[in-house]
Amino acid sequence: MTTLMINGKQYELDAEDDMPLLWVIRDIAGLTGTKFGCGIGMCGACSIHLDGELVRSCMMSFGAAKDKAITTIEGLGSEQGLHPVQQAWIDKDVSQCGYCQPGQIMAAAALLRENPNPSEDEIRTKMTNYCRCGTYLQIFEAVKQAAQLQGEQS
Amino acid sequence: MSTLSNLSMTRRQFLGAAAAGAGVFVLGISLPGCAKVDEQDEGVINAFIGIDENGVVTFQNPFIEMGQGTYTSIPAIMAEELDADMAMLKVVQAPHGPEYRIMFNNTTRFTGGSFSVRSSYMTMRKAGATARAMLIEAAAGTWRVPPGECKTEPGVVIHRESGKIMTYGELAPLAAKLDIPADVPLKDDASFRLIGKPIKRTDNRVKATGEAEFGIDIKADGLLYAAVKQSPVFGGSVQSYDQDAVLKMPGVVAVEEIPNGVAVIADQYWRAKKALEQLPVTFDEGDNADFSSKSYLEKLKAALNESGVRVENVGDADEAFSEAAKTIEAVYHAPFLAHQTMEPMNCTALVTKDHCKVWAPNQGADFVAKVAAEITGLKLDAIEVITPFLGGGFGRRFIMDYTAQAVTLAKKHPGRPIKVIWTREEDTQHDHYRPMTAAKYRAGFDAQGNPLAIQITTAGEGPSGRLNPEFLKDPTIDESIFEGGPHQPYAIPNKRADVVNVTVKPVPIGYWRSVGNSQNAFFKESFIDEMAHAAGADPVEFRRNLLTEQPRFKKVLDTAVGMANWKSEVWQDESGVKHAMGVALHESFGSIVAQVAEVAVDDGDIQVVRVWCAVDCGFAVNPAIVKMQMESGIVYGLSAAWSEEITFEKGRVMQSNFHDYPILRPDQMPAVEVEIINSGEPLGGIGEPGTPPIAPAVCNALFKLTGQRVRSLPLSQYTF
Numbered sequence: 001m002t003t004l005m006i007n008g009k010q011y012e013l014d015a016e017d018d019m020p021l022l023w024v025i026r027d028i029a030g031l032t033g034t035k036f037g038c039g040i041g042m043c044g045a046c047s048i049h050l051d052g053e054l055v056r057s058c059m060m061s062f063g064a065a066k067d068k069a070i071t072t073i074e075g076l077g078s079e080q081g082l083h084p085v086q087q088a089w090i091d092k093d094v095s096q097c098g099y100c101q102p103g104q105i106m107a108a109a110a111l112l113r114e115n116p117n118p119s120e121d122e123i124r125t126k127m128t129n130y131c132r133c134g135t136y137l138q139i140f141e142a143v144k145q146a147a148q149l150q151g152e153q154s
Numbered sequence: 155m156s157t158l159s160n161l162s163m164t165r166r167q168f169l170g171a172a173a174a175g176a177g178v179f180v181l182g183i184s185l186p187g188c189a190k191v192d193e194q195d196e197g198v199i200n201a202f203i204g205i206d207e208n209g210v211v212t213f214q215n216p217f218i219e220m221g222q223g224t225y226t227s228i229p230a231i232m233a234e235e236l237d238a239d240m241a242m243l244k245v246v247q248a249p250h251g252p253e254y255r256i257m258f259n260n261t262t263r264f265t266g267g268s269f270s271v272r273s274s275y276m277t278m279r280k281a282g283a284t285a286r287a288m289l290i291e292a293a294a295g296t297w298r299v300p301p302g303e304c305k306t307e308p309g310v311v312i313h314r315e316s317g318k319i320m321t322y323g324e325l326a327p328l329a330a331k332l333d334i335p336a337d338v339p340l341k342d343d344a345s346f347r348l349i350g351k352p353i354k355r356t357d358n359r360v361k362a363t364g365e366a367e368f369g370i371d372i373k374a375d376g377l378l379y380a381a382v383k384q385s386p387v388f389g390g391s392v393q394s395y396d397q398d399a400v401l402k403m404p405g406v407v408a409v410e411e412i413p414n415g416v417a418v419i420a421d422q423y424w425r426a427k428k429a430l431e432q433l434p435v436t437f438d439e440g441d442n443a444d445f446s447s448k449s450y451l452e453k454l455k456a457a458l459n460e461s462g463v464r465v466e467n468v469g470d471a472d473e474a475f476s477e478a479a480k481t482i483e484a485v486y487h488a489p490f491l492a493h494q495t496m497e498p499m500n501c502t503a504l505v506t507k508d509h510c511k512v513w514a515p516n517q518g519a520d521f522v523a524k525v526a527a528e529i530t531g532l533k534l535d536a537i538e539v540i541t542p543f544l545g546g547g548f549g550r551r552f553i554m555d556y557t558a559q560a561v562t563l564a565k566k567h568p569g570r571p572i573k574v575i576w577t578r579e580e581d582t583q584h585d586h587y588r589p590m591t592a593a594k595y596r597a598g599f600d601a602q603g604n605p606l607a608i609q610i611t612t613a614g615e616g617p618s619g620r621l622n623p624e625f626l627k628d629p630t631i632d633e634s635i636f637e638g639g640p641h642q643p644y645a646i647p648n649k650r651a652d653v654v655n656v657t658v659k660p661v662p663i664g665y666w667r668s669v670g671n672s673q674n675a676f677f678k679e680s681f682i683d684e685m686a687h688a689a690g691a692d693p694v695e696f697r698r699n700l701l702t703e704q705p706r707f708k709k710v711l712d713t714a715v716g717m718a719n720w721k722s723e724v725w726q727d728e729s730g731v732k733h734a735m736g737v738a739l740h741e742s743f744g745s746i747v748a749q750v751a752e753v754a755v756d757d758g759d760i761q762v763v764r765v766w767c768a769v770d771c772g773f774a775v776n777p778a779i780v781k782m783q784m785e786s787g788i789v790y791g792l793s794a795a796w797s798e799e800i801t802f803e804k805g806r807v808m809q810s811n812f813h814d815y816p817i818l819r820p821d822q823m824p825a826v827e828v829e830i831i832n833s834g835e836p837l838g839g840i841g842e843p844g845t846p847p848i849a850p851a852v853c854n855a856l857f858k859l860t861g862q863r864v865r866s867l868p869l870s871q872y873t874f
Binding site for chain 1: 360577826
């Protein structure tokens with residue numbers, strides 16, 4: 001058993017060290033908001049925050065994550081409510097099939113932490129997750145909206 | 155409150171709740187010609203609506219949600235007539251069975267063909283209106299007033315004179331005891347508050363919090379996971395494998411054969427996958443190990459010189475060509491394509507002695523039930539189908555291959571739910587592909603440059619003929635090969651079209667968003683552009699001149715061209731980069747779409763800067779969703795045109811994941827503007843018609859920019 005801190009909670013997990021963090025989070029911790037898309041770190045559906053850094057959890061092993069704090073889509077908001085990025089995603093009706101959106105939201109939250117007011121160009125180049133439904137324009141709009149919401153809250 | 159569940163209740167749970175007096179009012183709508191259901195259900199047919207004591211309206215949706223908005227548009231149509239509050243709606247996926255076969259005179263049910271809204275619009279309105287009438291009758295009976303003195307506001311019935319008010323939740327148990335009225339009048343269109351309005355999606359909150367449950371997320375007690383390896387050559391089978399090599403690995407439960415491969419079952423997916431990678435397995439490659447897409451393409455090109463089957467014959471093309479002052483000819487082809495849903499294929503199944511439960515992302519619950527019944531030997535009513543949200547469909551989830559695997563494995567391990575998950579590599583290499591197609595287009599002009607004749611030969615194999623031959627009107631003509639090529643609105647006096655069926659077996663082919671239109675619109679609209687240039691005309695003017703008798707098409711074209719402020723000539727931006735516009739116009743699934751693409755080429759790199767899109771789908775039931783589906787369709791078509799291609803060598807698919815099958819990235823995304831034309835014509839589809847025009851619009855702009863005519867896709871094979 002290994003202790004892992006996910007969304008501020010301690011999980012006692014039994015997994016091999018080489019198991020990708022993605023599958024530990026999904027199948028052992030039971031947090032299925034983080035999605036499997038490609039398994040090679042390209043699509044970003046599995047994006048999470050590891051000690052505040054955006055990572056693709058399919059490319060990170062369980063062993064390498066042991067002493068780090070993990071945030072998944074389930075833990076992005078707070079007790080008080082949704083994260084501004086989630087709120088913006090709802091306001092802008094971004095989701096279509098929705099499968100990639102937890103990863104998109106995690107990527108957007110990381111972008112806004114690094115840069116609270118990204119330009120259109122920065123959004124287009126820093127948001128690298130794939131969406132097969134083609135919601136990219138709504139994603140760009142929602143990131144701008146989230147930046148504004150975040151600005152109002154702080 | 156806003157609730158939404160993607161899980162299905164079984165019919166018995168849904169109807170049983172009413173029978174048990176649990177305060178759920180279930181409305182059965184009898185529709186003429188509707189399939190009869192079994193006697194035990196007391197004649198309840200098409201049970202769509204349940205209302206509990208709190209007024210929560212549970213809506214049994216016959217259509218699945220895969221992004222296209224059916225969990226918003228379909229219930230909104232019902233809620234309009236019911237006068238229900240959208241926030242009090244709980245949308246669930248209807249179980250399989252005849253009650254929910256509401257398409258094509260109540261014969262079938264599936265989600266595809268851009269059919270959901272247009273095939274159920276009146277059914278859903280009637281379902282809502284009938285329930286509302288019963289709630290009013292129940293209130294009137296309670297108050298001992300004539301029903302005509304009552305009105306509704308969202309969620310309540312009000313007696314106009316006295317101001318008495320009862321909620322739908324209070325009235326539901328009373329209404330459930332009433333006879334179902336026939337021919338309830340429907341609302342005036344002018345009083346719509348939901349239909350025709352940009353209603354927000356009902357699923358956007360759960361999809362922003364991670365709560366939305368997809369097939370791959372299903373949880374069940376005692377769940378086991380399976381990883382599969384299928385024969386790399388289509389039609390091949392497992393020759394041998396050594397299960398002893400992996401059975402002692404951590405968590406491994408069993409190694410099992412499946413129809414075209416082998417599966418490892420373990421307590422965790424990762425363990426199953428790891429063991430499978432180490433499992434020694436050899437395949438008998440069968441008869442198809444020499445198949446290559448290159449040689450198939452040569453076959454298709456050769457077939458373009460055959461006579462084929464005539465599918466269009468207007469005027470006398472032979473005579474017109476013999477009199478033509480000028481003739482042009484071009485051969486086009488389009489590659490095999492994969493669907494690449496973001497959620498890879500997966501399915502979970504649990505088989506017991508007398509029951510089979512299948513959690514299957516699917517585009518037709520009846521298809522799932524049929525496959526599960528065949529494999530288990532159980533009757534259809536012993537099969538329970540749970541349809542979660544789909545992480546994309548695009549036509550892929552009509553095919554039940556992954557479902558069959560899960561049920562096959564679950565049957566071998568009764569009492570244990572087993573979840574099969576394909577890797578992206580399996581998903582890419584065992585798709586049912588958009589078939590490769592080739593076409594030869596020929597046009598003749600008079601001395602003034604007016605088109606006299608067009609002749610089209612299309613060669614390939616279509617998914618309809620392969621998968622649903624029973625749907626073909628004529629067994630020798632599979633429209634899914636050539637649809638979108640012939641039968642065009644352009645006024646060309648002599649037209650001839652032929653189709654040559656060239657089987658591509660053993661390659662599995664399937665329905666890919668917009669089906670035959672996906673390649674034939676590229677051929678046809680590129681060739682119309684070639685014709686315009688051959689005639690020395692502007693491509694917009696050339697089309698307009700051929701559409702004088704087609705005001706609907708002309709209006710759509712004019713709208714897109716107007717939005718774009720159409721430029722006939724190439725221009726340079728402030729950095730000296732050249733830009734040009736291309737146009738395409740195409741009808742599919744009952745809707746007409748025109749797109750203008752602004753394309754730039756900077757040092758050999760293509761940029762699609764902006765797309766203007768006009769759509770006439772008759773009437774936009776939810777304009778926000780129509781716009782989103784246009785954008786979505788454009789992205790899907792643009793992605794394919796830009797960089798997607800499946801190739802075969804030695805019977806194997808050469809691509810495996812997004813590194814060698816690239817899909818459109820965010821930094822490639824053009825700006826998109828959409829305008830909707832509510833023409834009042836019959837409702838058209840919306841999920842697919844945005845896809846076909848984008849490839850030719852972009853390629854026509856590229857021709858203007860570079861002089862290079864693109865006659866095969868993807869663009870990534872060209873140097874500009």
